[in-house]
Amino acid sequence: MRVVNAGGAMNSSLAETLLSAIRTIPDYPKPGILFRDITTLLGDARAFRRSVDELVHPYAGTKIAKIAGIEARGFILGGDNCHQPLAGVVPSPAEGKCIETPSSRARK
DSSP, X not given: OOOBOTXXXXXXXXXXXXXXXXXXXXXXXXXXXXXXXXXXXXXXXXXXXXXXXXXXXXXXTSOOOEEEEEHHHHHHHHHHHHHTTTOEEEEEOOTTTSSOOHHHHHHO
């Protein structure tokens, strides 16, 4: 994970916070893959709050109507990221995975 600030420089404090909160599972789902499990990030209130703050910071002061939450992790992060800019969240599941939503109907 590469974390950069507005000037493009690596923010080691942020990177360390996030990387230490995300579990890495080697060889899952197959050999050679490093699976990044964010459930540990979600369970760490401070690290999760920091990740949400960093994701919404670049858009502070802009008007955002909706944030798309793509797939399962996006549902969680989309909901949390819509809180600060007072935007709605539009869940966007893979086709056939969840109940029909306006965004899934639009893809058909």
